[in-house]
Amino acid sequence: MNITLLDSDTLAGTSLKPFQELGKFKSYPLTSTEQVITHSLGADVLITNKVVLNRETLAQLPAVKLICVAATGTNNVDLIAAKELGIAVANVAGYSTPSVVQHTFALITNLLGNTHRYINDCQQGQWQQSQMFCRLDYSFNEIAGKTLAIIGYGSLGKAVATVANAFGAHVILAERKNHPVRQGRTEFYQAIKSADIISVHCPLTDESRDLISAEELSMMKPCAILINTARGGIVNETDLAHALAENQIAAAGVDVLTKEPATDTNPLVSYQGHNLILTPHIAWASEESIIRLVKQISLNISAFSQGESRNRLV
Known part of the structure; x- marks a missing residue:
């Protein structure tokens, strides 16, 4: 799988090896609104913490099969559009x-x-x-x-x-x-x-x-x-x-x-x-919390690749 992480800086330098072991992995420190399409092209799996993936954007990314939200809240992803376009969406709860x-x-x-x-x-x-x-x-x-x-x-x-x-x-x-x-x-x-x-x-x-x-x-x-x-x-x-x-x-x-x-x-x-x-939205972000988050995202991707449903919202 081609896996792209759109905002790695939000993971505070935590090791991304779990993603690298799952396929061809690419990451960007941050992704602006203008860069979303360019950074996402060719990806089977998109990982986003806060980068917005709306209907207009998703319609231009036919290769995307799975969106993994690096958080519990999913208000940055248009779930209705994802469902209509046949894109699975998974999040992570309880890690923080x-x-x-x-x-x-x-x-x-x-x-x-x-x-x-x-x-x-x-x-x-x-x-x-x-x-x-x-x-x-x-x-x-x-x-x-x-x-x-x-x-x-x-x-x-x-x-x-x-x-x-x-x-x-x-x-x-x-x-x-x-x-x-x-x-x-x-x-x-x-x-x-x-x-x-x-x-x-x-x-x-x-x-x-x-x-x-x-x-x-x-x-x-x-x-x-x-x-x-x-x-x-x-x-x-x-x-x-x-x-x-x-x-x-x-x-x-x-x-x-x-x-x-x-x-x-x-x-x-x-x-x-x-x-x-x-404080600047840090309550969720202990080192241990982010390590758990990365692990759970990798498990979501692995499950999807095997046809299993794990933490699926769509």
């Missing part, structure tokens, strides 16, 4: 769960302990000026005893719940907004009103877009911390920046934005308050 969970709690513990502020003070020489052995300029709070609401209870949400319970938090599961409340769930608005920490782990859909906006932020406790390691667009960024500036909530940790890479005009990028930690 430990990585995302770890980053989620890195954000939570940093914000609860104001660790980022203390680190900055140490770098600025403030500890040396202290009148006592330590500095207690900012609050330091524990996860234990806090109510942590999880929005989105798939594999990630369940893994976050496990760790939160280990910390001694009281975990509640938010029901989908305006849906009947299932056993073991808490009505959506009640969940966000009662939570000290809210962690978002649902997919971005028409239903979840702007799921948390000004109205929801106004309902949260002034001490609440909001974490989004899911998808940009679930939390309204303008409304969140305003809520942080006005101290409507205590803090937020955000790893994803509506438009990525970030733009200077994004209200969270331009926000300078100490109660926001913004």
